[in-house]
Amino acid sequence: MITASQLRAARALLGIDQKTLAAMAGVSLPTIQRMEASDGNVRGIIDTLTKVAEALDKAGIELIGDNASSTTGGRGVRLKDPTPPS
Secondary structure, eight states: OOBHHHHHHHHHHHTOOHHHHHHHHTOOHHHHHHHHHSSSBOOSOHHHHHHHHHHHHHTTEEEEOTTOSOSSOSOEEEEOOOOOOO
């Protein structure tokens, strides 16, 4: 699961706009806009959510879900070393 707030925070950490994230994930700009306008958990086609999550992961973003290991135990994003290009 990913929340709209996590998605916006992830973009902010990377310093990218919605259009750039859409291109990175191979989805449309309106899709990213809808995802970020959601309340709570982002809903949508699993394939689309997976593409966005994978694009963020490759860019160095780790999405942290409820009860996942973190210093505070809350939701958020964590900046990590990006995956080297293959």
